[in-house]
Amino acid sequence: MNILVLNGSPRPNGNTAAMVSAFSEGATENGHQVTVVNVCQKKIAGCLACEYCHQKDSSHERQCVQQDDMQEIYPVLEEAEMIVLASPVYYHSFTGQLQCAINRIYALDKPKNLKKAALILSSGSEDVYGGAIYEYQNSFLDYLKLENMGIFTAFDKQNKSEEKMNELREFGRSL
Numbered sequence: 190m191n192i193l194v195l196n197g198s199p200r201p202n203g204n205t206a207a208m209v210s211a212f213s214e215g216a217t218e219n220g221h222q223v224t225v226v227n228v229c230q231k232k233i234a235g236c237l238a239c240e241y242c243h244q245k246d247s248s249h250e251r252q253c254v255q256q257d258d259m260q261e262i263y264p265v266l267e268e269a270e271m272i273v274l275a276s277p278v279y280y281h282s283f284t285g286q287l288q289c290a291i292n293r294i295y296a297l298d299k300p301k302n303l304k305k306a307a308l309i310l311s312s313g314s315e316d317v318y319g320g321a322i323y324e325y326q327n328s329f330l331d332y333l334k335l336e337n338m339g340i341f342t343a344f345d346k347q348n349k350s351e352e353k354m355n356e357l358r359e360f361g362r363s364l
C-alpha cells in the first residue's frame with residue numbers, strides 16, 4: 190500500500206517525528222511504501238478560494254493555481270491509498286503549516302485512491318486532542334469516506350518513550 194504521511198511539526202527531531210519514524214519503520218518492514226512529507230520544510234500557502242481548481246471541464250480542473258511546494262505533494266496524494274496526519278497539538282489543533290496543506294487538498298476534492306487514514310498527535314498536556322480529532326473525523330473519515338486505522342497520541346513523558354515507539358512500530362507492522 191502507498192502511504193503518505195504529512196508531518197506538521199517544525200522540529201525535525203521532535204516528538205511527532207519520532208512517532209512518524211517508528212510508524213514508517215514498521216510499515217516499511219511489512220512491505221508498504223511510505224512517503225513522509227515534512228510540511229514545515231516546504232513552502233505551502235493557504236487556499237485562496239479562487240475556485241480555479243473547480244472550473245468544470247477546463248484544462249485545469251483539479252489543479253491548484255498556486256505554484257508552491259504543494260505541487261510536489263498533489264501527485265503523491267493522488268497515488269496514496271492511506272494518509273497519515275501527524276502533528277504536534279498547537280492551540281488544541283493541528284499546526285498552521287499542516288492546516289494549510291490540508292486546506293489545499295480542496296483542489297483535488299477527493300484524492301482518487303485514498304481509502305484509509307490514521308492520526309498521530311503529540312502534545313505537552315493530556316486530553317487536548319478534541320480539536321484535531323474533530324477535524325480528522327469530519328473531514329477525513331466522514332467527508333472523504335476513509336477508514337480509520339487508528340489514532341495515536343503522546344503527551345509529556347510518553348513522548349519518545351520506548352512504549353510509545355513500540356506502539357507506533359507495531360501499528361505500522363499491523364497494516
Ligand SMILES: Cc1cc2nc3c(=O)[nH]c(=O)nc-3n(C[C@H](O)[C@H](O)[C@H](O)COP(=O)(O)O)c2cc1C
Nearest residue numbers: 198200203204205277278279280281311312313314
Ligand atoms: C505554538 C505552540 C502551541 C502549543 N499548544 C499546545 C496545546 O494547545 N496543548 C498542549 O498540550 N501542548 C501544546 N504545545 C506543546 C506541543 O504540542 C508539544 O511540545 C509537542 O510534543 C511538540 O511536538 P514536536 O516535538 O513534534 O514539535 C504547543 C507548542 C507550541 C510551540
